[in-house]
Amino acid sequence: MKTLQTWMGTLTLALGAIAPGRSAEWPTHPIKLVVPYTAGGQFDIVARMLAEKMGASLGQPVVVENKPGNNTLIGADYVAKSGNDGYTLLYAGANMFSIAPHLYSRMPFKRSDFQTVSLVSELPMGLIVNGKLPVRTLSEFVDYVKAHPGKLSFGTSGEGGAQHLLCDRRAAHTGRLERPAPGRPSRHSDVRGTGRARRHRRIVGRHRRARRLAARRLCRPAQGRGGRRRGPASSGKNRFQCRGAQDHHTRGIRPRHPGRFGQVAECHQAPWAQIRLTAPHKDTRMTDWNIWGFCYALGRLPHDFLSGAPVASNRGTVEVPMMISLLKSSRGQLVLVDTGFDSGASMTGRRFDDFVRSDVLLERFGVDPRKIETLVLTHMHFDHAGNLRGFPNARIYVQRYEYESWKRVIEEFGEQTSKSHWAFSSLNVADFHALEAAARDGRVVFLDGDAAVAEGVTCRLAKDTHTFGSQWLEVATPDGAYVIAGDCCYTYENLERMWPPGYMQGNAWNMLREFRRMKDVAGDDLRRLVPGHDIALFDRHPGGRREETRFIEVHLAKGGASFLE
Numbered sequence: 001m002k003t004l005q006t007w008m009g010t011l012t013l014a015l016g017a018i019a020p021g022r023s024a025e026w027p028t029h030p031i032k033l034v035v036p037y038t039a040g041g042q043f044d045i046v047a048r049m050l051a052e053k054m055g056a057s058l059g060q061p062v063v064v065e066n067k068p069g070n071n072t073l074i075g076a077d078y079v080a081k082s083g084n085d086g087y088t089l090l091y092a093g094a095n096m097f098s099i100a101p102h103l104y105s106r107m108p109f110k111r112s113d114f115q116t117v118s119l120v121s122e123l124p125m126g127l128i129v130n131g132k133l134p135v136r137t138l139s140e141f142v143d144y145v146k147a148h149p150g151k152l153s154f155g156t157s158g159e160g161g162a163q164h165l166l167c168d169r170r171a172a173h174t175g176r177l178e179r180p181a182p183g184r185p186s187r188h189s190d191v192r193g194t195g196r197a198r199r200h201r202r203i204v205g206r207h208r209r210a211r212r213l214a215a216r217r218l219c220r221p222a223q224g225r226g227g228r229r230r231g232p233a234s235s236g237k238n239r240f241q242c243r244g245a246q247d248h249h250t251r252g253i254r255p256r257h258p259g260r261f262g263q264v265a266e267c268h269q270a271p272w273a274q275i276r277l278t279a280p281h282k283d284t285r286m287t288d289w290n291i292w293g294f295c296y297a298l299g300r301l302p303h304d305f306l307s308g309a310p311v312a313s314n315r316g317t318v319e320v321p322m323m324i325s326l327l328k329s330s331r332g333q334l335v336l337v338d339t340g341f342d343s344g345a346s347m348t349g350r351r352f353d354d355f356v357r358s359d360v361l362l363e364r365f366g367v368d369p370r371k372i373e374t375l376v377l378t379h380m381h382f383d384h385a386g387n388l389r390g391f392p393n394a395r396i397y398v399q400r401y402e403y404e405s406w407k408r409v410i411e412e413f414g415e416q417t418s419k420s421h422w423a424f425s426s427l428n429v430a431d432f433h434a435l436e437a438a439a440r441d442g443r444v445v446f447l448d449g450d451a452a453v454a455e456g457v458t459c460r461l462a463k464d465t466h467t468f469g470s471q472w473l474e475v476a477t478p479d480g481a482y483v484i485a486g487d488c489c490y491t492y493e494n495l496e497r498m499w500p501p502g503y504m505q506g507n508a509w510n511m512l513r514e515f516r517r518m519k520d521v522a523g524d525d526l527r528r529l530v531p532g533h534d535i536a537l538f539d540r541h542p543g544g545r546r547e548e549t550r551f552i553e554v555h556l557a558k559g560g561a562s563f564l565e
Contacts, residue, residue, distance in 0.1 A: 291325065324337060
């Protein structure tokens with residue numbers, strides 16, 4: 001009996017070659033690595049490790065973009081239709097080609113639409129049962145299932161995948177295993193309880209270390225000579241060895257390496273890949289992040305402008321801090337969120353108090369703006385994207401829809417649009433042209449979906465909310481996730497009352513969805529969320545002043561240096 005017992009992670013691209021005369025020039029701008037699974041899973045983790053090393057090897061950033069859904073077909077179809085210039089790669093399991101064509105009557109793409117670049121990873125699966133179950137071998141388990149019909153069910157990572165089909169086949173042999181009810185939580189809870197056998201490695205080790213899962217492994221990956229597990233580049237048949245049962249053979253794929261992608265193939269064969277992927281327990285420390293917010297100017301606005309007229313009507317004006325955020329990892333990486341503007345006035349002529357340009361401000365805190373390598377623009381308004389020149393070495397991340405929408409606005413209404421149309425008054429057209437210049441220099445990464453901009457830092461896209469293409473950041477720390485909201489949330493009152501601000505280029509319905517998404521990430525703990533313009537920030541977080549600049553310290557990494565005196 002031959003079944004697929006191992007997920008093969010492969011790197012593929014939309015078929016088509018760069019013109020022979022230009023192949024040596026590739027790559028000249030950032031590469032997108034599409035992962036058709038949700039963030040945080042096995043494929044996502046490996047993809048981010050691979051992207052980091054690929055970027056270093058190729059000399060261009062590799063941006064991971066998650067496009068989950070429909071058993072990987074959504075992400076695969078996106079890559080198939082993305083063009084054949086070699087700048088959009090797909091990292092997915094081999095089941096996309098080996099299983100999906102047998103499950104769907106109509107596929108959105110053909111196998112010939114893709115070219116395999118390299119076999120990247122091999123993710124073994126195990127058969128796990130509750131430790132209290134009186135079985136120690138697969139044959140004992142099968143006998144137990146037959147003796148207790150209808151009392152056991154199985155869980156997998158998703159329907160239609162290799163795990164699901166393998167378990168379904170086993171169920172067909174025994175005639176006694178029940179299919180699980182859909183829903184992610186039950187796949188984990190039943191293993192910790194008494195009801196379910198499970199063929200899924202994800203988070204099992206964490207549960208065992210926390211003593212929440214007393215599991216017993218009935219099957220294990222095959223071992224090579226000397227007790228070492230065979231890697232994806234090894235020869236011979238891959239076996240899935242089970243106690244009390246005949247070995248199951250797996251089928252692999254033969255990687256093909258197009259000439260110009262030789263460097264990509266080399267990345268997963270390098271020593272770092274063998275060490276990190278086969279022995280991740282040697283370095284399991286999670287990157288921690290220091291999170292600071294800085295007020296570079298102070299203004300006043302009508303309360304209903306910030307919190308929405310029906311909520312805050314006739315409540316006068318309030319102080320409005322103009323904020324930028326700085327993230328510094330426990331490993332020294334710097335991520336700047338927004339730049340502020342480069343003068344003390346808005347596009348309507350309003351003057352701001354205590355103004356200091358953001359690059360000058362950071363120097364006061366010992367941060368060299370020339371060393372900022374990652375800059376996320378939450379949107380293109382003047383108070384968020386007005387000082388690009390202050391960070392000449394930064395790679396700039398902005399939503400593509402934001403850029404293209406403002407481009408259409410300028411084309412339709414002209415260069416004076418910010419002065420002639422109040423709805424567009426927060427755009428400085430000069431800032432837009434500065435972004436275009438940075439894009440021509442290869443410094444801009446245009447995002448089409450949620451993407452990691454650094455280890456543990458994910459940019460979440462909020463289309464048609466405060467602006468056409470706003471975005472916010474999710475920052476993972478050992479203490480939980482934090483949200484840098486930008487102007488996706490002006491004030492804490494927006495979230496507490498679930499009421500959008502009074503100034504938007506998008507719509508309220510989309511904004512409310514993002515409120516909910518941000519609150520879910522922060523676990524409904526608003527102390528983990530940094531809104532864009534709330535004076536209450538300085539009451540809710542530790543903070544102080546340095547050379548008249550107010551700041552807050554939202555989170556301090558273990559061992560991190562505090563700015564508090």
